[in-house]
Amino acid sequence: MMTTYNFSAGPGVLPEAVITQIKQEFEKNEHTHMSIVEISHRSQQFQTIVANAEQKLRQLMQIPDNYGVVFLQGGGSTQFEMLPLNFATKQQKIAFLDSGNFAAKAGEAAQQLGKSVTVLASTKPTHYQSLPALPQDFDATAYDYLHIVTNNTIEGATFHQNNLPKTTGRLVADMSSNILAEPYQVTDFDAIFAGGQKNLGPAGVTVAIIKKDWLAEQDLTGVGPMMRYQNHIDKQSMYNTSPVFAIYALDLVLDWVIAQGGVAAMHERNLAKANRLYDYLDQSGFYTAPVEKSARSLTNIVFTTGDLARDKLIAKQAETQGLFNLAGHRSVGGFRASLYNAQPMAAVDALITFLKKVEAEQA
């Protein structure tokens, strides 16, 4: 079979070693006599998996004890609702920096819940190719919190740790597409969440990291039990039936990240992968990577020939070379190469070889 690479923005590529392990372990376990999809979420085996996964994530991200770590269902979109319900209870106001589609979507969800939403700044007019800046006169006390998306999965601009907005108030981060891909100081945030299906495992599990003192302050009248972080924290992610398989697979991915050397090693690798691709694109006269250099994503590399119809044909042609899912998000077109942790350098090299060949033929 041809060597193939999956550049999907997620659900996307998982470590090959993890895929092999899941397959190997899929039949009845020799101790429990059940497959992983048949064990109870109340079983000792699963309780151990959850406890281990939490400890591994704490270790990888250096999450202190005053933060709760939970594995939930419903994806980032459910977090867009849980966060306002749990935390926008005093001012009933949330500040957003609009750095892309998923910031806008989170704002819309909060508004539907009856919360007041202020977009402090937006880079939408320039197609999200740079980051919105926190206004100097931002009054954090007027809002329950500031919501940011660390990495824009669609257009590829990133608040890296060194260009995070500095607020004196509470800060919430959607890290769905770059959690564990580069280092963040957890203590700079009051809540962090990430859908599982990019750097953490398969679709079907979402991580939430919540500062405990913040929860204690809230009045949750009218909020249902499943939407309360405290319930999930109190029950160690087993408030109701957990998504057993997704958490099991996530636990294996965390093992793999640890074996690779943790977040620092992943970051170094991701920098090398992304830089190799950006360097090629920047020197090319054929392709352009439009995102401002200081904000460029390590995980979602966006580029174009400037002709969206041509981009589409090239992305289709790439498939014949074993390079899948290079088309940009349906809302923007162009190309997007997602280089999550599990993406090997060989994928980048194969991509550059292909892009060069196209450039030589068509430029």
Place this chain on the structure above:
Amino acid sequence: MMTTYNFSAGPGVLPEAVITQIKQEFEKNEHTHMSIVEISHRSQQFQTIVANAEQKLRQLMQIPDNYGVVFLQGGGSTQFEMLPLNFATKQQKIAFLDSGNFAAKAGEAAQQLGKSVTVLASTKPTHYQSLPALPQDFDATAYDYLHIVTNNTIEGATFHQNNLPKTTGRLVADMSSNILAEPYQVTDFDAIFAGGQKNLGPAGVTVAIIKKDWLAEQDLTGVGPMMRYQNHIDKQSMYNTSPVFAIYALDLVLDWVIAQGGVAAMHERNLAKANRLYDYLDQSGFYTAPVEKSARSLTNIVFTTGDLARDKLIAKQAETQGLFNLAGHRSVGGFRASLYNAQPMAAVDALITFLKKVEAEQA
């Protein structure tokens, strides 16, 4: 290896053929070059899986076109919140028949959401060993809907199709532990839901079947987008990233049910399995199956020796014979043998053989 059986109330046993198929298909698919946990929820492959799963469920349950069918995350507990948010918007009042823990829990969730909850009848005082009856003076117009749980997973009493409460108003059913295990007339209900992890597949997916005309009547001010059924129906269960693996596995389980002959065949088999066990228990002088005969569950068979400490020891001893998860729910003790669709008659026979041996030794 010893032949073993898993009597877990869920997540529990899945068809052996399905487990084998998942394992076989787990490596990179020869057409997509990706494993099932790596494909995008926007891929053609996954869209086909979702569309097929919906069609198969419609076929199996004879669900008419005026009902939406969606695959969601969050389990039954999230349905305890979505239902009040979507449907208790006029009277803001829900009527419950308290036939067990999960009816009570759904009522509590609705109350936390600020809805008024009336328990019309409860069999809690008699340990849920029979079914609560709808009061003759029940005024359906005073409530948005009546909520029932068709099968009590913990104590094992069931509203079978022939003993459903007759209401002139809207009727909602939690079928988590007996969907596809016995026939129900979908048109008798306005909403049906079921967590996946018993008769449908692994944990991590929940089915909701919603009568469309009911949705159109509601005022959903203040309800977030993920909690609105209409959004999920409009987007064919892909409103946000779907739990790809869980839906894939559910689709395989539906294939298996169809291959077995559909719900009628499953029902016949489940009747045979349950009756064989109940018949043994009823003639035994050692064990008692306390649920009233007309309401006995086909999927969760509850029994006891009358001595909970002894029951616990016997359930432990059963494990040495390859019979797992026979202990009753932690809230009630005793025994519970879950005989979901995937449980073979051989499991029942092995269980009876074991129970007889214990009876001979200890009675």
